[in-house]
Amino acid sequence: MEAMEKLKAGVRFSEVASQYSEDKARQGGDLGWMTRGSMVGPFQDAAFALPVSSMDKPVYTDPPVKTKFGYHIIMVEGKK
Secondary structure, eight states: OHHHHHHHTTOOHHHHHHHHOSTTGGGTTOOOOOOTTSSOHHHHHHHHHSOBOOSSSOOBOSSOEEETTEEEOOBBOOOO
């Protein structure tokens, strides 16, 4: 997957999201604050299992998460 290769090469998550995302491309992939029950199962499970990380030291789903909407590379920047 080309997007994952770019992330592993050190390209910023927001840049990769802008290039490869469909819905949230204009926001660099930022979905805002999400709550349990507002996401499809596999996406939610992966998102809530990830630690908080930053653009400088990203931790993201590898391999990407597959849902009925497609494949997703998820990074969590904060939790409330």
